[in-house]
Amino acid sequence: MSRFTELPKAELHLHAEGTLEPELAFELARRNGVDLPFASVEDLRAAYDFTDLQSFLDLYYATTAVLRTRRDFHDLLWAYLERSAAQGLAHVEVFFDPQAHTPRGVAFTDVVDGLHDALTRAEAELGVTGGLILCFLRDRPVEEAARTLEQARDRLDVLLGVGLDSAEVGFPPAPFAAVFARAAELGLHRVAHAGEEAPASSVTEALDHLGVERVDHGVRCLDDPGLVARLVREAVPLTVCPLSNLRLKVVDDLADHPLPAMLAAGLKVSLHSDDPAYFGGYVGDTFDAVAPDDTTAALLARNAVEGSFASAGRKTELLGRIDDWLTARV
Numbered sequence: 001m002s003r004f005t006e007l008p009k010a011e012l013h014l015h016a017e018g019t020l021e022p023e024l025a026f027e028l029a030r031r032n033g034v035d036l037p038f039a040s041v042e043d044l045r046a047a048y049d050f051t052d053l054q055s056f057l058d059l060y061y062a063t064t065a066v067l068r069t070r071r072d073f074h075d076l077l078w079a080y081l082e083r084s085a086a087q088g089l090a091h092v093e094v095f096f097d098p099q100a101h102t103p104r105g106v107a108f109t110d111v112v113d114g115l116h117d118a119l120t121r122a123e124a125e126l127g128v129t130g131g132l133i134l135c136f137l138r139d140r141p142v143e144e145a146a147r148t149l150e151q152a153r154d155r156l157d158v159l160l161g162v163g164l165d166s167a168e169v170g171f172p173p174a175p176f177a178a179v180f181a182r183a184a185e186l187g188l189h190r191v192a193h194a195g196e197e198a199p200a201s202s203v204t205e206a207l208d209h210l211g212v213e214r215v216d217h218g219v220r221c222l223d224d225p226g227l228v229a230r231l232v233r234e235a236v237p238l239t240v241c242p243l244s245n246l247r248l249k250v251v252d253d254l255a256d257h258p259l260p261a262m263l264a265a266g267l268k269v270s271l272h273s274d275d276p277a278y279f280g281g282y283v284g285d286t287f288d289a290v291a292p293d294d295t296t297a298a299l300l301a302r303n304a305v306e307g308s309f310a311s312a313g314r315k316t317e318l319l320g321r322i323d324d325w326l327t328a329r330v
C-alpha cells in the first residue's frame with residue numbers, strides 16, 4: 001500500500017501506448033492475429049533493459065502493432081485507469097501518437113474514439129476526469145504532423161491539446177512552429193517534450209517557437225541559469241518523470257535525480273509516470289519512490305493540478321482535497 005494512495009494525483013505526462021503491459025500485448029496479439037517478435041510475456045519483459053530513449057522507442061513502437069481496433073484502444077487505457085485509480089489518480093491528460101498507428105492502416109478515429117470511450121467510462125465509474133493530447137512524432141516529417149492535425153479536425157471536441165514527442169536529439173522543436181500555431185488557432189493547448197535528452201536550448205526553443213504552456217521532462221533546464229529564472233518567473237509547469245529518467249539512463253541513480261534541485265530553484269515541478277508499463281511504476285509508485293515527505297508530496301500534487309487543463313471548478317475541488325489530505329497528516 002502506497003503512502004500516498006489518498007493524495008489526489010493528476011497525471012500530466014502519460015503516454016497511452018506506454019501503458020501496454022506485456023500480458024495485454026500478448027492478449028491483443030492473439031485477438032488480432034498479430035505476431036509479436038517475443039516467445040512469451042517473460043521474454044518481452046526481459047527486453048525492458050534500455051540504454052537510452054531510442055532503445056526504448058524501438059520496442060515501444062514495435063509493440064504498438066498489436067493495437068488495431070477501437071476496442072483495443074479502450075481496453076489499453078481502461079486497464080491503466082483502473083490500476084491508477086487504485087493508486088489515487090484523480091485526473092489524467094493522456095498523450096497518444098496517431099502516427100504510430102495510421103501508417104499501419106488503423107483509422108485515426110478508432111484511436112481517438114477508443115481512448116475517449118475509456119476516459120468517459122472512467123469519469124462515470126471511477127470519478128477520474130481527463131482528456132487527450134495528440135502528440136506529433138518529432139522524428140517524422142513536419143508535413144506528416146500537419147496532415148495528422150487536419151485528420152483531427154472532426155474530433156476537436158475531445159482533444160485538449162497537442163504535444164511533441166519521440167526521439168529528441170537531432171529533432172529540435174522549431175520546425176514544428178507552423179503546426180503548433182495552427183493548433184493554437186484551432187483552440188488547442190500546446191505542450192512539448194524538451195530537455196529530456198537534448199540540452200536546455202531545446203526547452204527555450206519549445207517556449208519561443210511553439211508557444212508551449214507546459215514542458216514535458218525539462219530536467220536539462222538546470223544547465224542554463226537564465227532559463228531557470230525565466231521558467232520560475234513565468235511559472236511554467238514541468239512534468240517530471242523520475243522512473244523514466246532512471247530507466248532511460250538520463251540519470252544513473254534516483255539519488256542523483258535533479259528533482260530536489262528543481263524544487264529548490266522554485267520551479268513548478270510535478271511528478272508523473274511517462275510510460276508506466278515499461279518503467280516500473282505507476283503514478284502512486286512514483287510518489288513512493290521520490291517524494292521525500294508529505295509536505296513536498298502535497299506541493300508536487302498541487303503543482304500538477306495547477307498546471308493541468310482541468311476546468312476551474314475541478315481544479316478548486318482537487319486543490320481542496322489535497323489541502324485536506326495534508327491537514328489530516330500533520
Ligand SMILES: Nc1ncnc2[nH]cnc12
Nearest residue numbers: 015165166167193274275
Ligand atoms: N519519454 C519519452 N520521450 C519521448 N517520447 C516518448 N514517447 C513515449 N515516451 C517518450
Ligand SMILES: [Zn+2]
Nearest residue numbers: 013015193274
Ligand atoms: Zn513522455
